[in-house]
Amino acid sequence: xxxxxxxxxxxxVMTQGRLAREFSESLQELSLPDxxxxxxxxxxxxxxxxxxxxxxxxxxxxPSEHNSDLKIIVVGSKELELLxxxxxxxxxxxxxxxxxxxxxxxxxxxxxxxxxxxxxxELRQQQMxxxxxxYNARLNALKWRxxxxxxxxxxxxxxxxxxxELSAVKKRCSAPHQQISLRSSCGWHCVDWQxxxxxxxxxxxxxxxxxxxxxxxxxxxxxxxxRLPKAHFxxxxxxxxINLHHVKGxxxxxxxxxxxxxxxxxxLKISRRLLPHCLPHLEDKTHET
Numbered sequence: 001x002x003x004x005x006x007x008x009x010x011x012x013v014m015t016q017g018r019l020a021r022e023f024s025e026s027l028q029e030l031s032l033p034d035x036x037x038x039x040x041x042x043x044x045x046x047x048x049x050x051x052x053x054x055x056x057x058x059x060x061x062x063p064s065e066h067n068s069d070l071k072i073i074v075v076g077s078k079e080l081e082l083l084x085x086x087x088x089x090x091x092x093x094x095x096x097x098x099x100x101x102x103x104x105x106x107x108x109x110x111x112x113x114x115x116x117x118x119x120x121x122e123l124r125q126q127q128m129x130x131x132x133x134x135y136n137a138r139l140n141a142l143k144w145r146x147x148x149x150x151x152x153x154x155x156x157x158x159x160x161x162x163x164x165e166l167s168a169v170k171k172r173c174s175a176p177h178q179q180i181s182l183r184s185s186c187g188w189h190c191v192d193w194q195x196x197x198x199x200x201x202x203x204x205x206x207x208x209x210x211x212x213x214x215x216x217x218x219x220x221x222x223x224x225x226x227r228l229p230k231a232h233f234x235x236x237x238x239x240x241x242i243n244l245h246h247v248k249g250x251x252x253x254x255x256x257x258x259x260x261x262x263x264x265x266x267x268l269k270i271s272r273r274l275l276p277h278c279l280p281h282l283e284d285k286t287h288e289t
Contacts, residue, residue: 009034010135013046014074014096023074023096026117030125033132038071043083046073050092070139072131077102080109092135180227182208182217189215193228197246197262201239209266234281236260237271250282 010032014020016039024037040046049069073093075083080095094113095106103114115127152159182189191210200207201221208215208224217224225233225241235241242260251259251267258270260282270278 009036010132011036011038011071012074013038013040013043013071015040015043015076015079017076019076019096020074022117023115026124027128029121030128032128043073043075043079046071047083047093070135070142072135074115075106075111077105080105080111083109083111092131092138094131178229182215182219184215184217191215193232193243194245196228196243197264198240198242198266198268199224199228234278236268236274236278240268242268244281247282250279 012023012035014023014037020037020039027035050071050073071092074096075093077095077097093111094115095102095111096115096117097103097106098116098118106114113127113131115124115131117124119127148159148162152162155162157165178194179190179192182191191208195211197209197211199221200209202216204218204220206217206219206221206224208217221235221239221241225235228241232244233241234244242262246262246264248261248263250270251261253259256272258275259267260270260278261267
């Protein structure tokens with residue numbers, strides 16, 4: 001059984017001592033999320049754990065790590081010599097120091113960020129905000145791995161297959177709807193043409209019947225037909241254009257009398273002149289009465 005990872009606080013891990021106290025006290029002056037401190041005597045093991053998490057982010061075939069394993073490693077200048085010969089590194093590492101030279105030494109060792117406890121609060125807030133942003137990005141990546149693993153388990157498929165399915169869904173959902181703008185007496189309407197059932201001429205106006213409402217639009221049927229996708233709309237008589245997506249079937253009453261029936265039950269007559277043009281689009285839905 002998979003359990004959802006916890007993400008309550010930002011976790012720092014460091015060796016215990018004076019520098020740790022100064023670091024934690026300086027954070028109390030800042031506006032930060034909940035912070036959790038953990039102390040260790042083996043920073044190298046922490047670096048290896050964080051490096052492993054970083055490598056696993058993009059590999060959903062490996063067992064999921066718990067999100068609570070993600071930590072920001074805080075080191076002091078005295079620990080740099082130990083780290084200089086002990087890769088791997090992690091992008092969530094922080095050197096807590098008091099001089100530019102210490103910052104330079106930390107970057108040379110592979111530490112990615114520098115924090116100065118006695119710097120102005122505004123500068124410290126900026127430094128921590130950038131670090132927390134990187135932390136949250138890593139946390140979201142791990143959460144995404146956890147979601148993929150859980151969905152793969154539920155659907156009994158591989159993570160790779162699941163990602164293919166999700167990509168296909170995203171492509172369908174992100175495709176822009178084909179919409180047309182229509183002006184009625186109530187104002188402008190942006191209408192998805194897929195929701196239009198049919199359009200009927202009424203003198204100088206058009207009645208546009210959608211799945212939700214009927215819009216009275218001042219236009220000609222010819223003008224409106226030019227704006228609708230020809231592959232999906234069909235003119236069945238002098239006054240009516242139908243949306244083929246909403247067709248239920250073709251009703252042949254007699255050789256001279258034919259109706260197209262829509263899914264909502266509407267029956268619209270097909271003119272004899274347009275019947276030869278309409279039949280190829282409707283013949284697979286033909287039934288006689």
